[in-house]
Amino acid sequence: MLSAPTGLDETSPIFSIAAAAELAGLHAQTLRQYDRLGLVEPARTAGNTRRYSMRDVGRLKQVQLLSSEGVSLEGIRRILEMSDENRELRQRVRELESALADAVMQQAGRRVFAAGHAGITTIRAGARPAKPGSVVLWRGGPGH
Known part of the structure; x- marks a missing residue:
């Protein structure tokens, strides 16, 4: 059984633009356009080459789905922005709930x-x- 190399997760930037485009079912030029528009923000190597993570590939698929349903690129950008904010807020709520529970138990x-x-x-x-x-x-x- 193969195991993932230590330190790699869904946010690890490991895919080239060609590999990410193939995984997402898009053209590399489309990925470049989405990057320019801020719909996806791949990591960059020291040589300024784009590197995509599995999370980025999932986001590309989400953009493709929303686009195929007729949502404009600006609408998609706003949806993704709100989705990111929602995820961050949910994480913060979990952290605060945990801190509150710890504080209550210490009183x-x-x-x-x-x-x-x-x-x-x-x-x-x-x-x-x-x-x-x-x-x-x-x-x-x-x-x-």
């Missing part, structure tokens, strides 16, 4: 209870109940 006076066959017991915040199948109830301080 003094917060209590966590577990209920099972032995009754209700207090457990340390972040700990799991000793017996599987127990129900855990978090009870915030005043005002929560």
Whole structure:
């Protein structure tokens, strides 16, 4: 079984313009036009050669689909811009939710209870109940 080289992911710029064009089912000149319009922004080598990632190829396919459905290139640019912003905001929300959960668990006076066959017991915040199948109830301080 082959494994991916270390450090490569969907954002790794590994495809030449010819390879990316073939993967996306487009002409290389179309990729150059999309780059000029800012619809896709491939990485550049030291020699200024375009290098595309799998994410870029997916984006090219999305541009092609929207274009075939009659959306103008300016409309596509705006859709992609909003889509990128949405993805970034969702990531930021996940980060903030995680930070908030960590902060709440660190606050003094917060209590966590577990209920099972032995009754209700207090457990340390972040700990799991000793017996599987127990129900855990978090009870915030005043005002929560």
